[in-house]
Amino acid sequence: MAKTILLSKSFLAILFFALISSYCEKDSSELSSNNQDIPSVYSKIYGAKSISIDGDYVTIKTEGMPDHKSVYYETNHELYESFSGNTFEGNPFRKNPNTIVTQNLTFKIPLNPEKAANNRATSLGPIGVALNGVALYNQYAGPNNLELTHEINSFDQYYGHPQGVGQYHYHVEPLYLTTVKSTRAGLIGFLLDGFPVYGPEEDGKTLTSDDLDSFHGHSHPTDDFPNGIYHYHFTADPPYLNGSGYYGNPGTISQ
Ligand SMILES: [Zn+2]
Ligand SMILES: [Zn+2]
Numbered sequence: 001m002a003k004t005i006l007l008s009k010s011f012l013a014i015l016f017f018a019l020i021s022s023y024c025e026k027d028s029s030e031l032s033s034n035n036q037d038i039p040s041v042y043s044k045i046y047g048a049k050s051i052s053i054d055g056d057y058v059t060i061k062t063e064g065m066p067d068h069k070s071v072y073y074e075t076n077h078e079l080y081e082s083f084s085g086n087t088f089e090g091n092p093f094r095k096n097p098n099t100i101v102t103q104n105l106t107f108k109i110p111l112n113p114e115k116a117a118n119n120r121a122t123s124l125g126p127i128g129v130a131l132n133g134v135a136l137y138n139q140y141a142g143p144n145n146l147e148l149t150h151e152i153n154s155f156d157q158y159y160g161h162p163q164g165v166g167q168y169h170y171h172v173e174p175l176y177l178t179t180v181k182s183t184r185a186g187l188i189g190f191l192l193d194g195f196p197v198y199g200p201e202e203d204g205k206t207l208t209s210d211d212l213d214s215f216h217g218h219s220h221p222t223d224d225f226p227n228g229i230y231h232y233h234f235t236a237d238p239p240y241l242n243g244s245g246y247y248g249n250p251g252t253i254s255q
Helices: 002-034 040-044 175-181
Strands: 050-054 057-062 105-110 128-130 160-162 168-170 187-191 196-198 217-220 229-233 252-254
Touching: 105 128, 105 187, 175 187
Parallel strands: 196 229
Antiparallel strands: 050 057, 057 105, 105 252, 128 187, 160 168, 187 196, 217 229
């Protein structure tokens, strides 16, 4: 009997300390989230005007201007460069009538992305941000999710183009990032659900959509996330970047 009381007393003591320590842990994590350091991976978004942590979100502000040459800059712009010949998939380039205009984009993405219970479709317009601050778009053309086919020949020398109000964007592998600023196997950006986007290469192999799930990604460790993370990959075959919607719960884009 005495032994039982002793046991239950020490059990209570353990329980008490467990409760105290879990309370303290919670307390300190709440404290640190108030003046939290920005995880270093986000500093790779070198084209951002500002990056901040707002609660459970990372807020990334950009002007959405490509930092590489484009035939879509005004001809007197220092980054203007004429372009002719073939573009993505060997299509003969045909310039669209638009010119690149400075944007005011605010991407708010989850700091700790999670798989969504109900996956949401991506919409037209920005669905993510590339490292240079340029918007990432899905595999469709406006206004009613038309196939991209008729737009592909208007991709410039780095496979981007501006839409009607001059917002420059990439639907497919951004060549300047995969060949100059990062690598074909490197980090390229983030989608609005907070999950990262990588180039088309992995372990020396060029991926196709067949290597990925229906959202156009998969999970495993990467250089930036050694503990493993879900991530999207660009591929040369459609849907190029995203398949049937966001894998996680998307944040917001305001423009
Ligand atoms: Zn487009
Ligand atoms: Zn991968």
